[in-house]
Amino acid sequence: MSDAPGASLHDSERKALVVRGGWEGHSPVEATDMFIPFLEKSGFTVDVHDSPAAYDDAGALLDTDLVLQCYTQGVATDQQVGNLMAAVQAGTGLAGWHGGIVDSYRASPDYLHLTGGQWAAHPGGLVDYEVAVVPERRDHPIVEGLDRWHHHTEQYWCLTDDLNDVLLTSRFVATDETPWRTDLVVPAAWTRLWGRGRVFVSTIGHQLEDLDVPEVRTLTERGLLWAAR
Template identity: 40%
Template sequence: MREALIVWGGWPGHEPEQCAAIVAGMLRDEGFQVHLDNSTRAFASPQLSTMSLVVPIFTMSKIEKDEVSNLSKAVREGTGLAGFHGGMGDAFRDAVEYQFMCGGQWVAHPGNIIDYRVTVTRPDDPVMQGIGDFDYHSEQYYMHVDPSNEVLATTTFSGEHAPWIKGVVMPVVWKRRHGQGRVFYSSLGHVAKEFDVPQMRTILRRGMVWAARE
């Protein structure tokens, strides 16, 4: 049986505990044995390299050098990494090794909670299969992103809340490799209620399964 580790904590506004419980249920439905931890010390565990998948849900906060080094090593050796929104894309702001692995870092969400459009750019990819473009109500993440990411969906900024970024096309969903490991990220999912949106939930579920080591 594949094993997954969910590590949750950090800024409470992203409802990490509630989101971790939802993600745990999704992974159990996919046949994973799920472990949950609410301390970044879990990233330093020697057992990390035996996991099929690690899901960080830990907005902001701090990760120690031995923790991020062990996590990066495990992923380079084949452990999958997958996550969403600030729980993965705005975790550990001072840890560039972590950002290098994830393929991006949040920097702004102009207008805060707004309506925006998600454009599917890779409808042929199994993660996006059967999902067309859709409207979304949440934070529209502006991110610094790695050009090596394989982008599956994007959003375009209107410029209403920051005129200088009008027309900027920003990745929303991507896949990448970090050594032997598969990495998946979706910027959707500000709070637990957003898991009620079928597209958000399906994209994350499929992305986690794709990232997990067999």
């Protein structure tokens, strides 16, 4: 599987499923509404659901080219998560940002296994921090031409594994006041291959204005297209 996006910007007849809801602090409706026109312009027919019950239909998931998951916390049944995993393994793409993808369905180890990361903390709440492209990944189509930029928002500390291809990182700085004693560099965006499917995760997006930062908008749009079948 190459690093190139799954299809050209003008391919037609592709299907995207948007699953949004959960904790309203992440504005799931407004946030996904920022990207639905982009998906439609990119040739997707978009189906929007407000609960993980959308994952009950295993056949429809297998026929879906991209799942945009924006559902913070909440509960998904083992069957729903199993259907999603099977679809991604068969080639359906999965993508999302912030708590909508890495703070979802906390009771499901299988969902964590699929996404490759789980939110653990955002020390300090809204803070100033920098994200930077991993030097070895500068030619990846999701981050090509991007470098580093600053945010004032939640900085996610996620627990991840080495199966992820990390594209962006941020640094938590140790001080006399922090319980961690050494600076820690953590993933801020990554991709993950799962069977024949692709997963894209960005940790940036607590506030709507975060998603409108030009670099983040570019990162997210490219990530959606990269993940799609």
